[in-house]
Amino acid sequence: MSNEKIPYKIYLEENEMPKEWYNVRADMKNKPAPLLNPGTLQPMTAEELAPVFCDELVKQELDDTTPYIAIPEEIRNFYKMYRPSPLVRAYCLEKKLGTPAKIYYKFEGNNTSGSHKLNSAIAQAYYAKKQGLKGVTTETGAGQWGTALSMACSYFDLDCKVYMVKVSYEQKPFRREVMRTYGASVTPSPSTETEIGKKILADHPGTTGSLGCAISEAVEVATKTEGYRYVLGSVLNQVLLHQSVIGLETKAALDKIGEKADIIIGCAGGGSNLGGLISPFVGQMLRGEADYRIIAVEPASCPSFTRGKYAYDFCDTGMVCPLAKMYTLGSGFIPAPNHAGGLRYHGMSSTLSQLYDDGFIEATSVKQTEVFEAAEYFARVEGILPAPESSHAIKVAIDEAKKCIETGEEKTIVFGLTGTGYFDMFAYEKFHDGKMDDYIPTDAEIAESLSKLPKVD
C-alpha cells in the first residue's frame, strides 16, 4: 500500500465543517437558464414560486450571483449529528485491483435516511419552520428522499405528508415504516385525497402510480392547504446549493491530507449528489484555478446526458410544474424499471446541464448488471453494501483505476458513495439469481419521446 500515513478514514473536526454553502452558479459565465411559467413561457418570478416553495428557498432558487450563503446555526447543529461524513481511502479496493491509482470515496450513507438526501431535507424543513408553516408535502419513489424529509420534519416538529408511488409503497414496506417512525403520513399515490389523483384513478383504474403523478398530488395539496409548501429532493438549484456541503467537506479533507483529485466521479439522476460533490471543484475550474476530469455516470436505461437533448421541458410528467432548460429525454419518457430508482428521472439539473454543455463535465452510461457486479465486488472488499445508485459511480471508478494499471499512472480518483443498499435487497436478490435484465431504450423510443418536447421559441 502506498502512502501509509493517510488514514483509512479522513474526518474533519467539527470546527472544520463548512459554515457556508457554495453556490456554483455565481461563478458560471453562462448561467443556467431560468425556470419558465408553463402558461406564459416567461421566467418564473419569486411571486409565482411563493405559493409552492418557502420564501427563503425561492430566494435561493433564483440567486445566481451570491457565491457563499451562510448555513444557519440550527442546520449546522443538525449536520453535526451525522456529519462530517468520512472521506475514505479505499486501500482494500486498491490492493484487490492492484492499481497504482489512489481511490477515495466520500461516504454519505451513515445516517438513517441512508443517503445524502438529508443534507437538503433539513435545510428545507428549517426554512419552512422559520416561515411559520405547519407542514410540507413531497413525493417519494424509492423512499430515500421521503425518509430524509420525515427525519428533518420530526426534528423541527413540522407536519410531513409524503405521496409514495403506489408500487413502491407496496413493495418497500420497510421504507414506509421508517417514515412512519418519524411521524410522517405516507399515502400511496395515486390517492383519492386529491383532484389529480381521483382523475388518474378514474382514467387508469388499477394503476400502480408514477413519480410524475405523485409530484402532482403533492403540489396540489401544498398549494391548496393553508400553511403548507411543497419540497423537492433533487434537480432544483436550491438542492444543489445545500448538497454543496458534500463537495466542500471532500475538498477540505483532501486539502488537509495534501491530496489533489485528478478524476471526480458521481452518479447522476436529477443531479443532487453529483452537483453537490463537484460544485467546489467546478468552481475552481470556472475561476481558472485548477483542472479536473469530472465524470457523470447515468444508467443506460435513462441516459439524459448521453442520449438526451438540451432543451426546455417539463420537470414532471403531469406537465403542471415549471419548464426547465435541461438535458432531457422528454417528460413523457418512462424509464424502464431499473433498480436504481433514484436515477430514473427524464431530465437533469439545469445547472449541471449548462456545465455539461459548456464542457466542464463529461458523461457516461453503464448497464444495470455491470453496476451490480461492481457493487458486489466493492461490498466484499470495502465492507459497505452500496445503494444501486451509488454503484454507478463505483463501476466507473473501478474502470478508471484499471486503466491506471495499464498506463502505470498514479491518478487520484475521488467518487461519491451516496448511500447504502439495505432497502434494495430485492434487487440484489434478482442479481444473485441471474434474473436481472439490462434495459436500453432504442433510438426510436427516445426520438419519439423527444418529438413531444414543448415548443419554446
Added chain:
Amino acid sequence: MSNEKIPYKIYLEENEMPKEWYNVRADMKNKPAPLLNPGTLQPMTAEELAPVFCDELVKQELDDTTPYIAIPEEIRNFYKMYRPSPLVRAYCLEKKLGTPAKIYYKFEGNNTSGSHKLNSAIAQAYYAKKQGLKGVTTETGAGQWGTALSMACSYFDLDCKVYMVKVSYEQKPFRREVMRTYGASVTPSPSTETEIGKKILADHPGTTGSLGCAISEAVEVATKTEGYRYVLGSVLNQVLLHQSVIGLETKAALDKIGEKADIIIGCAGGGSNLGGLISPFVGQMLRGEADYRIIAVEPASCPSFTRGKYAYDFCDTGMVCPLAKMYTLGSGFIPAPNHAGGLRYHGMSSTLSQLYDDGFIEATSVKQTEVFEAAEYFARVEGILPAPESSHAIKVAIDEAKKCIETGEEKTIVFGLTGTGYFDMFAYEKFHDGKMDDYIPTDAEIAESLSKLPKVD
C-alpha cells in the same frame, strides 16, 4: 446545552485505536467457572475443544490470566475500515428530556452488518485463515451475526456456511441476501444436510426451526467436514475478549475529553456487547481504581439475570455443546417471540454471570412495548433508527436521565448503541399498528424449565 466544547461525535485518531484486546478474566479474583464436557462433566481441555474451534481461539477461550492480548495487524487493518466507532454526545436527547445529565452512546451500527458483531467475526475468521482452514460454519437467528461473519469470511476468502433458523430465513429475506452478497451459503434450518436436521424434520414435520437446532447443525457440519470449524457470535469468553475493543475505545474517548462515566448501560442477550463495553471499566473496579454503576438490561420475556438461576447448563437447546456455569432460564426455555432476536437466549456469558454474582453489575428487565417507545423517541431526536436490542439500553438510559431531572444531579450516562434497526421494520410496523404484545413468562414456567437443569455435583 452544557459543555459546548465537546463535539457531538468523538472519534479517536487511527493511531489511538486499541492495539490489544483486554481480557477482564485476568483481573477477576473469582474466575468464571470452566466449560464442562457434557459426557464426563470434567472441565473441557484444549484437545477436546480443538475439533470444534480454531486452535488460537481455544487458547483465548481458556486463558484467564493474560490481561492484554495483541490484536494482529490484519485484524487492526480491517477494523480501520469501520472503526473507530463514534462516541456520540446525545445533545439533542438531553435537550429534549431537559435533563442535567450528560448522555453519551457508543454507536456500533455504522457498518454493513449493522451491529458490533463484526468485531469478533473478523477475529474468528482471521484465526481460521491463519490455521489454514477452508471455512467455518455458524448459526444465525435474526441475522446480524451471520451477516458479520459472511463479511469477515469474504475478506479472508474463507468459505462460510450459515444455518439460519427457517422462520427467519423466510421472514428476513433481506438479511439472507446480504449474506449471499458476501458469498456465504445460507441454509434454512432444520435442513436435510445434517443427521440432526433430518432427525428433527422426521420428529417434527413442518417445524420452523430454532437457534438450538441451527447450532447443532452447524456444529455437526464443522466437526464432520475436513478443514472446517464452528464459530459463535456471543456467550464465549473469546467473543467478550474481541468485543473489548468497544469498551477500550469508549474509555479512550472519554479520557480524551476529560469525562468520567457514572453509569454504564448495555443490553444483555448472550453478553457480547455488554461484556465488550464494560470490560475495561470493570477492570478498573476489580483493581480498585474506580467505581461505576453498571446496568445490564434484558427483555422481560427472557430475563436470565433477573429471574434465572446461577448454575451449570447446556449452551444449546440440543444439549450437545459443553455445559457452562451461568445465569440461565434452563436450556429448554423457549423465549416468547420478542422482536429483539439477539436477546432471546436462555443463558448468559459465564464471565458476566460471575461478575453479576459478585455484585459488580446490576440488572433490570424491560418490556417490549416500552422499549419500542424509547426507540422511536430516540430515533426522532437523535436521528438514528436503533435496533430493538440496542433500544433496551436506550430505555434505561432515558429512565436514568429522567431521575437526574428530579435529583438535579449532573450524572454522566454512557450506553452502548449496538446497532441499527433497518432489518427490523416489521417489528416497528407492529408497534405503529398497536399490535405489539408484552410477553412475560410466569413463575411456574421458569420454575418448570429450571427443574430440568443438568445435575452437576
